[in-house]
Amino acid sequence: MGHEMGHYVLNHAYKGLVMIGVLIVIGFAFLNWGIKFSLTRWGEKWGVRGITDVAVLPLAVILFSFYFFLLTPVTNTISRTMEYEADMYGLNTAQQPDGEANVDMLLGEYRKLDPSALEEFIFFDHPSGRTRITAAMRWKAEHPQASSAEEVARPIFDAKGLCKN
Numbered sequence: 314m315g316h317e318m319g320h321y322v323l324n325h326a327y328k329g330l331v332m333i334g335v336l337i338v339i340g341f342a343f344l345n346w347g348i349k350f351s352l353t354r355w356g357e358k359w360g361v362r363g364i365t366d367v368a369v370l371p372l373a374v375i376l377f378s379f380y381f382f383l384l385t386p387v388t389n390t391i392s393r394t395m396e397y398e399a400d401m402y403g404l405n406t407a408q409q410p411d412g413e414a415n416v417d418m419l420l421g422e423y424r425k426l427d428p429s430a431l432e433e434f435i436f437f438d439h440p441s442g443r444t445r446i447t448a449a450m451r452w453k454a455e456h457p458q459a460s461s462a463e464e465v466a467r468p469i470f471d472a473k474g475l476c477k478n
């Protein structure tokens with residue numbers, strides 16, 4: 314809930330609209346170039362008279378789809394960055410890093426928890442479970458005052474399973 318409130322408080326709807334809006338404007342410039350390029354080469358063969366001919370619509374859809382396909386890492390990074398910001402807002406507001414980590418584990422039901430850095434950069438519109446849990450545990454380490462007495466007393470195990478306290 315803190316995460317979703319973060320999207321609202323941090324104005325992600327408006328910021329996303331502006332950033333995607335810029336990509337759409339650039340996309341129309343690409344569309345103009347791509348249609349002119351294609352019609353110069355194949356326009357006569359296709360029987361398309363010009364950029365104002367309604368028969369150019371399928372080509373426009375293909376070019377625009379291709380443009381946004383190529384921009385997948387860019388649009389995903391825009392989204393992933395805002396999702397990370399919302400995670401941080403949620404942690405600062407709810408102060409429940411273990412809750413965040415539990416939710417991230419549950420999301421692993423349908424999201425790969427530990428992708429490679431390249432895979433996360435290209436395909437992930439939200440941070441991976443690894444990134445989110447690491448951030449939650451870093452937040453927890455940086456805010457010991459937010460921990461309950463029960464959490465402080467809970468044994469901490471290192472990577473070999475040995476109790477450290």
Ligand SMILES: [Zn+2]
Nearest residue numbers: 316320396399
């Ligand atoms: Zn979100």
